Amino acid sequence: MGVTSVLLCQGCKPWQGLLLTASLLTCWHLSTTAKITIELLPPHVVEGEDVLFLVHNLPENLTAFAWFKGRTNEKHGIALYAVVSDLHIHSDRETLYSNGSLMIHNITQKDRDYYTLRTFNKHAETVSTTSTFLHVNLFLWNCGRFVTSSQPSIESLPPIVPEGEDVALCIHNIPENLQGFAWFKGMTVFRHLEIGRYIIGRKSSVFGPAYSGREKLGSDGSLRITNVTQKDAGLYTLRVLGTDMKSEEAHVEIQVNSSLSPCCTPPTSSKFMIKPIPRSAAEGESVLLLVHNLPEELISFTWYSAMYRVPAFKIVEYHVIRNITTWVDEYGRRGMVYANGSLLLQDVTEEDARMYTLETLNVNYTVERAHVQFYVNKPVKEPFVQITDSTVNAHKSVTFTCVSPDIGVSIHWLFNNHDLPVTERITLSPTKCGLRIDNVRVEDAGEYQCVVTSRAGDAKASHPVRWP
Structure with missing residues (x-):
């Protein structure tokens, strides 16, 4: 008899009898002092x-717990454990532990789903329900950021776009093994603000309520808007979803100037805005966040090293009427603030490359905000290439990994000193640090190189490696 038929059957719940029997043998009560959580080990799972499913904070003095496949359907039971009788019910593919954890062996694509753990009291009533999602990968890219070592960032190209021109929002430090991503107009990820989302596995875009018909999503996470108008100006949010179902967010501001043509100099319009000088700086240099058209009749203005008005990210507050400057932490040792609202940061490092917010308060207690972002570049170091061979279903594959200590770089591949074309057999990871060739052929033999390039244009190539 299968596990499902033992755990559950139409119109009856045979495990309820087990729970009630257990309740006669114990007077234990369920503790709810800590929330149950589930950790996947490994967090990224490959077929085979x-x-x-490692359970944390499972309460002591349980009567029973059960695992189900899915979030709401109780008809697909996987495993049951009755505490008092030490009764385990599961199939040969699972191993169930008394601490609530569940091991599933030899994972396949059919196992991709939500998994739910439920705990029960002595009356066979559900006390807690905890779910997690299992994503099954055909293979894993072993380069880039599995775990967040550097947050994604977005660069607007050009930084200030003339009205009627196009703008590209390019992503840096995007994670590997993406499930998908979504773009939103504004600072939040509400449904009505969604421009569109891209699903990696389907290689398809789905557009949302904020889609105007002029946006195009790229498979690398980028967003391109054509024929920009003043209505397109403002903040945009990117939400990145990994195969472990964890998400990250990044923000960018599009600045539109109606009086700026492609050949003209930077803006002099009346809009309150900030320009970084330079936009990309070397480590140790200074960056001036130059304010244009600071609002008049101000009481004060405040700089924050974040998107939001959060006290923990405050840099400096300047009281205009009293001419009082209040610095926070180490910024006072390497910063200068000016009466026109501009901020100078000296001796910048990679940690300083982020979004900054200037908030103003006038005599009518009207608050205005402007945002700015700059980048910090280090000289890139020479990368190197690793090779991994594999055989799946009698088909041989090879994976090349471009290993570089630098972040925020672009990567491209060379084959026999020529750009490597991408085909159905030849695929790249989201950051292009991984190159995979499936069903390898004789013509794939040769020399492979990767080239890393910083935003400043500094480039380094790896030594060529020959395969096979």
Whole structure:
């Protein structure tokens, strides 16, 4: 008899009898002092591997717990454990532990789903329900950021776009093994603000309520808007979703100037805005966040090293009427603030490359905000290439990994000193640091190189490696 038929059957719940029997043998009560959580080990699972659903904070003095596949359907039971009788019910593919954890062996694509753990009291009533999602990968890119070591950032190209021209929002430090991403108009990720989302596995875009017909989503996470108008100016949010179902967000501001043509100099319009000088700086240099058209009749203005008005990210506050400057932490040792609202940061490092916010308060207690972002570049170091061979279903594949200590760089590949074309057999990871060739052929033999390039244009190529 299968596990599902033992755990659950139409019109009846045979495990309820087990729970009620257990309740006669114990007077234990369920503790709810800590929330139950589930951790996947490994967090990124490949077909053929085993995965452990490791349970944290399972209460003591339980009567029973059960695992189900899905979030709401109780008809697909996987495993049951009755505490008092030490009864385990599961199939040969699972291993169930008394601490609530569940091991599933030899994972396949059919196992991709939500998994739910439920705990029960002595009356066979559900006390807690905890779910997690299992994503099954055909293979894993072993380069880039599995775990967040550097947050994604967005660069607007050009930084200030003339009205009627196009703008591209390019992503840096995007994670590997993406599930998908979504773009929103504004600072929040509400449904009515969604421009569109891209699903990596389907290679398709789905557009949302904020889509105007002029936006195009790229498979690398980028967003391109054509024929920009003043209505397009403002903040945009990117939400990136990984295969572990964890998400990250990044923000960018599009600045539109109606009086700026492609051949003209930077803006002199009446709009309150900030320009970084330079936009990309070397480590140790200074960056001036130059304010244009600071609002008049101000009481004060405040700089923050974040998108939001959060006290923990405050840099400096300048009281205009009293001419009082209040610095926070180490910024006072390497910063200068000016009466026109501009901020000078000296001796910048990579940690300073982020979004900054200037908030103003006038005598009518009207608050206005402007945002700015700059980048910090280090000389890139020479990368190197690693090679991994594999055989899946009798088909041989090879994976090349471009290993570089630098972040925020672009990567491209060379084959026999020529640009490597991408085909159905030849695929790249989201950051292009991984190159995979499936069903390898004789013509794939040769020399492979990767080239890393910084935003400042500094480039380094790896030594060529020959395969096979």
